[in-house]
Structure formats: structure tokens, C-alpha cells
Amino acid sequence: MWIMVDPRSHTPMYQQIIDDIKTRIARGAMASGSKLPSIRELAMDITINPNTIAKAYQELEREGVIEVIRGKGTFVASSTPAEARDSARRVVRDMLTKTLVEAHHLGVEFIDVAKELERLIADWNQAKEGQA
Amino acid sequence: MWIMVDPRSHTPMYQQIIDDIKTRIARGAMASGSKLPSIRELAMDITINPNTIAKAYQELEREGVIEVIRGKGTFVASSTPAEARDSARRVVRDMLTKTLVEAHHLGVEFIDVAKELERLIADWNQAKEGQA
Amino acid sequence: MWIMVDPRSHTPMYQQIIDDIKTRIARGAMASGSKLPSIRELAMDITINPNTIAKAYQELEREGVIEVIRGKGTFVASSTPAEARDSARRVVRDMLTKTLVEAHHLGVEFIDVAKELERLIADWNQAKEGQA
Amino acid sequence: MWIMVDPRSHTPMYQQIIDDIKTRIARGAMASGSKLPSIRELAMDITINPNTIAKAYQELEREGVIEVIRGKGTFVASSTPAEARDSARRVVRDMLTKTLVEAHHLGVEFIDVAKELERLIADWNQAKEGQA
DNA sequence: GTGGTCTAGACCACT
DNA sequence: GTGGTCTAGACCACC
Numbered sequence: 001m002w003i004m005v006d007p008r009s010h011t012p013m014y015q016q017i018i019d020d021i022k023t024r025i026a027r028g029a030m031a032s033g034s035k036l037p038s039i040r041e042l043a044m045d046i047t048i049n050p051n052t053i054a055k056a057y058q059e060l061e062r063e064g065v066i067e068v069i070r071g072k073g074t075f076v077a078s079s080t081p082a083e084a085r086d087s088a089r090r091v092v093r094d095m096l097t098k099t100l101v102e103a104h105h106l107g108v109e110f111i112d113v114a115k116e117l118e119r120l121i122a123d124w125n126q127a128k129e130g131q132a
Numbered sequence: 133m134w135i136m137v138d139p140r141s142h143t144p145m146y147q148q149i150i151d152d153i154k155t156r157i158a159r160g161a162m163a164s165g166s167k168l169p170s171i172r173e174l175a176m177d178i179t180i181n182p183n184t185i186a187k188a189y190q191e192l193e194r195e196g197v198i199e200v201i202r203g204k205g206t207f208v209a210s211s212t213p214a215e216a217r218d219s220a221r222r223v224v225r226d227m228l229t230k231t232l233v234e235a236h237h238l239g240v241e242f243i244d245v246a247k248e249l250e251r252l253i254a255d256w257n258q259a260k261e262g263q264a
Numbered sequence: 265m266w267i268m269v270d271p272r273s274h275t276p277m278y279q280q281i282i283d284d285i286k287t288r289i290a291r292g293a294m295a296s297g298s299k300l301p302s303i304r305e306l307a308m309d310i311t312i313n314p315n316t317i318a319k320a321y322q323e324l325e326r327e328g329v330i331e332v333i334r335g336k337g338t339f340v341a342s343s344t345p346a347e348a349r350d351s352a353r354r355v356v357r358d359m360l361t362k363t364l365v366e367a368h369h370l371g372v373e374f375i376d377v378a379k380e381l382e383r384l385i386a387d388w389n390q391a392k393e394g395q396a
Numbered sequence: 397m398w399i400m401v402d403p404r405s406h407t408p409m410y411q412q413i414i415d416d417i418k419t420r421i422a423r424g425a426m427a428s429g430s431k432l433p434s435i436r437e438l439a440m441d442i443t444i445n446p447n448t449i450a451k452a453y454q455e456l457e458r459e460g461v462i463e464v465i466r467g468k469g470t471f472v473a474s475s476t477p478a479e480a481r482d483s484a485r486r487v488v489r490d491m492l493t494k495t496l497v498e499a500h501h502l503g504v505e506f507i508d509v510a511k512e513l514e515r516l517i518a519d520w521n522q523a524k525e526g527q528a
Numbered sequence: 529g530t531g532g533t534c535t536a537g538a539c540c541a542c543t
Numbered sequence: 544g545t546g547g548t549c550t551a552g553a554c555c556a557c558c
Contacts, residue, residue: 007465012542019233026236049543065237088238089248092231096249098151099227100256104158105197106220107211110253116221117228117249121242124232142541144548170530181550186531194458201271203530203558276557283497290500313558329501352502353512359495360513362415363488364520368422369461370484371475374517380485381492381513385506388496406556408533434545445535450546467543467545 003046013048017056022065025076028128036066036074133169135178145180149188154197157208160260164210168198267310277312281320286329289340292392300330300338397433399442409444413452418461421472424524428474432462 005016024030036042039057043050057074060066068074103113137148156162168174171189175182189206192198199209235245269280288294300306303321307314321338324330332338367377401412420426432438435453439446453470456462463473499509 007468007543008463010464012466014542019230022237023233026233052543055542063237088235088240091238092235092240092245093248093252095227095231095234096245096252097155099224099231100252101151101155101158102227103220103224105154105195106223108220108224110256112221113224113228114246114249114253116225117246120225120228120232121246124242139549146548172530182531183551184549187548189531199272200274200531201558202276202556204271205530271558278557283494286501287497290497316558319557327501352499352504353508355502356495356499356504356509357512357516359491359498360509360516361419363491363495364516365415365419365422366491367484367488369418369459370487372484372488374520376485377488377492378510378513378517380489381496381510384489384492384496385510388506403534410533436545446546447536448534450548451533453546464546465543466541466547469545 014055146188278319410452432470
């Protein structure tokens with residue numbers, strides 16, 4: 001796996017790995033049940049401390065995004081964990097609100113934010129169809 | 133001022149203050165040129181160390197959100213959309229992308245994200261009119 | 265006098281006044297022996313606290329740039345104070361060094377710094393001739 | 397590292413540290429990617445509070461002069477001339493103008509300022525070759 | 529009165 | 544080990 005991590009970034013490396021894997025799954029690049037590289041394997045690939053990978057995997061498991069099967073490996077979980085359903089809307093709304101605040105201070109019109117979102121969704125869906 | 137800070141949160145307190153103030157300004161709750169509470173005053177109010185407030189104010193000034201007038205106090209800057217309109221778009225797009233990734237994992241449909249955004253913008257504009 | 269002071273700037277207002285007056289004299293806009301506005305007069309003009317003006321004048325007198333004649337007013341001093349001669353070169357060299365350091369970090373070539381300096385000197389001399 | 401800081405100076409200690417490090421890098425005394433002393437280490441050396449060093453390092457990182465790698469240390473950034481080439485010129489011009497103003501008051505001829513600058517550049521380049 | 533700097537010493541997150 | 548955050552309390556410069 002060709003994960004890119006930037007040690008200079010202020011977001012911790014383990015978080016970057018989490019974000020990267022979540023994005024892949026979300027984009028459809030990794031299907032449910034597909035196998036993730038082992039910790040040691042991935043650590044070699046991106047020359048990073050295995051502990052850092054382990055921490056990322058641990059957190060992803062905690063969030064229900066991946067599943068660890070002892071002796072077999074780690075796999076993309078089948079679907080959204082049930083308990084998260086409730087807070088989902090709130091999380092999304094908070095992120096959108098932060099985006100609007102930032103847009104305001106950067107002088108970007110709200111209408112342009114909405115347009116940008118629609119464009120991103122369109123691109124996304126198109127990419128998924130391409131993979132199907 | 134009734135800023136709420138959670139000392140247990142993972143985002144640093146000074147950052148929470150920054151976010152809070154930026155949100156207020158973006159929402160129109162604090163007009164251009166209006167005075168912010170003095171560092172010591174705010175520190176008393178939310179029982180936090182003045183240095184922490186000072187750090188937040190300094191960062192806000194660096195971002196051009198507020199202005200410091202020596203010996204007088206700190207004030208909301210007259211909105212400076214700045215020259216960096218290009219990078220602004222990129223920032224917004226990145227935030228939206230992260231939101232979509234998160235939405236996917238939480239099982240929220242993209243169409244609902246778009247609807248939520250439109251609802252937020254509508255609320256926002258309405259609130260601003262209410263203040264005018 | 266039409267001094268421009270920016271209360272938002274991080275350089276203190278009294279220092280801005282000092283810099284402004286020194287620049288005028290250097291540029292030849294104020295000749296030796298010419299009278300400066302009184303503290304109260306200037307304070308009214310730029311709507312600033314008289315104490316701030318007083319501090320600027322005091323510092324300028326200390327540096328030998330202006331002279332205060334009791335009951336008459338304050339005037340541009342005749343020439344460079346004698347004692348400063350020694351350290352003059354060092355001060356200029358330090359300022360140039362700082363400029364080079366900054367230029368390096370900003371990615372400006374040294375040759376361009378030298379060219380810029382020559383251009384500035386040329387402009388300056390031309391302006392002076394225009395006034396003569 | 398043998399940084400000299402004068403606690404009695406009017407320019408804050410953290411700024412003196414910033415200036416010193418920027419000068420070293422510009423002079424070529426510290427190459428891209430080389431490691432800076434850790435905050436605590438440097439704090440011990442010059443018997444100064446670690447927080448003061450931290451503030452200097454943070455500002456240097458903000459300016460893109462150094463890079464922080466979490467848990468590893470801080471390193472000289474690979475020279476980033478950045479996109480702001482335009483404003484760079486303005487900064488340099490302003491510094492040169494201030495230098496000329498000061499030179500005039502100190503009785504230093506402009507031609508001597510230009511000569512001094514050329515001498516400094518020559519010395520600088522020579523020193524860099526010596527290190528290569 | 530305002531914000532800016534510095535110290536001493538603590539605790540935490542990341543690698 | 545590294546840097547980042549926070550506190551308590553001090554002193555200073557500016558207006």
C-alpha cells in the first residue's frame with residue numbers, strides 16, 4: 001500500500017494513516033472484507049515505526065472501520081457500526097459549520113461553498129461508477 | 133463574554149477560544165470594530181490563565197481576524213478577504229472532502245450532507261438578518 | 265503637519281512619529297533650523313495623546329536630530345551630532361546585514377538587493393535636486 | 397550552540413534567538429535538513445527558560461525557516477522561496493529605505509552605504525565558498 | 529488601563 | 544527522547 005505520510009505535518013502520523021485508510025474505503029478503493037497489509041509489512045513500506053501503524057489500526061478498530069481477526073489479519077469492516085448512527089448527523093453538521101466559519105474569514109461566499117460541495121459529490125460518484 | 137472551554141478536550145483551550153471567536157464574528161454576533169474583552173477580563177470570566185487567552189488573541193491577530201491597538205485593547209478587524217483568494221478555495225475544498233469522508237463512514241448519504249449544508253446557510257443568513 | 269500614524273501597527277506610535285520626522289529631514293523636506301509644530305498643535309492635527317508626541321520629541325532631541333529652545337519652540341538641528349560619528353558605520357552595517365539575512369530567507373538574490381539600493385539612492389538624489 | 401542573547405536589550409530574547417538562527421542559516425552555517433539543538437538542550441546552554449526557546453522555534457516554523465518533526469526534533473527547512481516573491485521585494489526595499497534614512501542622520505554618505513553593501517555581499521559569498 | 533515578555537515548574541501527546 | 548500546552552505570578556512598555 002502506498003500511503004503517503006508527511007512527518008512535517010502537524011497532524012500526527014498515526015492520524016494521517018487513519019485518515020488515508022478511511023478515505024480509501026469511503027472512495028470505494030477498498031471494499032468490505034478486503035484485507036489490509038499487516039502492521040510490519042506497512043511499516044516497512046513507508047519506513048515508519050510499527051508502533052505508529054499499530055496505533056492507527058487500533059483506533060480504526062475502535063471506530064469499527066476495520067476488524068482484526070487473530071491469526072488471519074485485519075480486514076475492512078462490513079458496514080457502519082450501529083451506535084454511531086445517532087451522533088452521525090451532529091458530527092457532519094459540526095464539520096460543515098466549521099467549514100462555513102472558515103469560509104467567511106477567508107472571504108469565500110457561502111453559495112460557492114455549496115457549489116463546491118455539489119461538484120465534489122458529483123466527482124466522487126463518477127469515480128465510484130468507474131470502479132464498478 | 134460567555135465562551136465555553138472544555139479543558140479535557142483534545143483540542144487545546146487556546147484553539148477552542150480561537151474557534152469560538154471566529155465563529156461569533158462569522159455569525160455576525162460581533163461586528164467589525166467592536167471591542168473584545170480584555171485579556172485579564174476574559175481570563176477572569178472563564179477562570180483560565182491570562183497567558184492562554186493572550187496566545188489565542190495573538191493567533192487571531194496573526195490571522196488578521198482581530199486588531200490590537202496598544203494600550204487601548206483588541207478589536208474585530210474590518211473583514212480582510214486578503215489577497216489569498218486562491219488558497220482560500222483549496223482550504224474550503226479540503227474541509228468539505230474530509231466532511232464527505234466522515235459522512236460516508238457514519239452512513240450519512242451525500243445528498244443529506246448537501247441538504248444539511250443548505251439548511252445551515254439558510255439559518256445563518258436568517259440569523260444575520262435578525263441582527264440587522 | 266500631515267504625519268500618518270497607524271495605531272494598529274506593532275511599532276509604537278511615538279516611534280512612528282520619530283521615523284516619520286527623521287525621514288522628512290533626511291529627504292530634505294525639512295531644512296536645518298526650520299520649526300517643527302508644537303506638541304499641542306501636532307497632537308490636535310493627528311488626534312493623538314500629547315504625551316505620545318512629547319515622548320517622540322524627547323527622543324529626537326536625545327538623538328540630536330532636533331533642538332528645543334525654551335519659549336521659542338523646537339527646530340531641526342543643524343547637523344549630525346559629533347559623538348555618533350564613531351558608531352555610524354556599525355549601525356549601517358548591521359542594518360544592511362539584517363537586510364541580507366531577510367533577503368536570503370525570502371529568496372531574493374543579493375545582486376538584486378544591491379541593484380535595488382542603487383535605484384533607491386538614484387531616486388532620492390533626484391528628488392532632492394527637484395527641491396533645490 | 398553558542399547563541400548570545402542580551403536580556404537587557406529592548407528586542408525580546410525570543411526575537412534575538414530568531415534573528416540569530418535566521419542569520420546562521422542565511423550565512424550557510426546551518427545547511428538544509430540539519431538538526432537544531434532541542435529546546436531543552438538549548439535552554440540549558442544559554443541558561444534561558446525553555447518556553448522562550450519554544451516561542452522562538454514556533455515563530456521560525458511559522459515563517460517556514462525550520463520544520464518540526466514530532467518526537468524527532470526540529471530541522472532547518474529546505475529553502476522555501478515561497479510564492480510570495482512580490483511582497484519579498486517590498487520588504488527588502490523598505491529595509492533599505494530605513495537604512496538610508498538612518499545613514500543620512502548619522503552622516504554616512506549614500507555612496508559609502510552602497511560600497512558597504514557590496515563589501516558585505518563579497519564577504520558573505522566568500523565565507524560560503526569556504527564552507528563548501 | 530492595555531497587551532507583551534519571561535520564569536518556574538507541571539503534565540501530556542507523539543515517535 | 545521530542546515538542547506542545549497550561550498555570551501562577553512577575554515585570555515592562557505603551558497610551
